Amino acid sequence: SMTWNSYYDLDGINHWIDDLAISYPSIVTIIKGGTTYEGREIKGLKISHGEGRRIIFLEGGIHSREWISPATVNFITNELLTSNDEETIAAARDFDWYIFPVTNPDGYIWTHTVNRMWRKNRRPVGNHVGIDLNRNWNNNWLVVGASSNPALDTYAGLGPFSEPETRSLSTFIESIGDKIDMYLSFHSYSQLLMLPFGNTTEPLANYEDAMKIGRRAMGALSVRYGTRYETGNIAEAIYQASGGSVDWVKERLKVPLVYCYELRDNGTHGFILPEDQILPNNLEVMDSILELILQARRFG
Ligand code: 0X9
Ligand code: ZN
Secondary structure: OOOOOOOOHHHHHHHHHHHHHHHHOOEEEEEEEEOOOOOOEEEEEEEOOOOOOOOEEEEEEEOOOOOOHHHHHHHHHHHHHHHHHHHEEEEEEEEEEEOOOOOOOOHHHHHHHHOOOOOOOEEEEOOOOOOOOOOOOOOOOOOOOEEEHHHHOOOOOOOOOOOHHHHHHHHHHHHOHHEEEEEEEEEEEEEEEEOOOOOOOOOOHHHHHHHHHHHHHHHHHHHHHHHOEEEHHHHHHOOOOOOHHHHHHHHHHHEEEEEEEEOOOOOOOOOOOOHHHHHHHHHHHHHHHHHHHHHHHHHH
């Protein structure tokens, strides 16, 4: 089983997923979200206690240097499978969970082997390498906060869904799109809970409810250690940026609740979050996930 005092590399995470499928054969199914530029599998798992449930979707590691993101997604997964807490058991039982801890596997390996600060995928373009997979989705592609310069970290790619990772993953998401109740994307850092959209501060259809639910979830997050998260629309909470996954999921699939976490910290360590913060981060985020579900049930 996984421990929470160190970060796992891609092999470590993938083997752990394989072990879960062996340990929980009637509940866990391995799923393939797509394929990377270098030909790797975007490996995930589905947790299901039966037919006909609505879906909660977890997307981790689209930016490879944000190591706390896969660690958080893995912890949530582990809780759903092993916790004795009643609320957690209900959350696991009442939804189908589609979980992808590492949606940018090529980049993740690169951060473990060559460059800890790598963000993009690993496709070469001219003399440069890498497309920002959170600028490559087919929603307001290259409109704002994204670059057409392959030398930059926010390079949006050759066109919308030009990358195998976003193209295959979006096809997978679309295939289950009408059943998704909640989609959560995990990034770091800044301690924010963001709502679509990234290109405009104009409120989305259920803005008021989504804000209320988000704020309550961040209230729950703060109880354990006093960690403060701000809640708001992407464009006002962080900066304008288009072509991100959550915008496409919200606009194209009309998923009721779509949030993007920017996890710990506030910049002291930034992307290199010390390993002794993995567990406290995971515990407080899990508190917020349970509150999100509670509120989502209430707002129906
Ligand atoms: O710039 C990003 O992609 C995210 N911040 S990060 O520091 N993790 O890179 C913010 C994503 C906001 N979401 C969308 N623009 N959809
Ligand atoms: Zn990110």
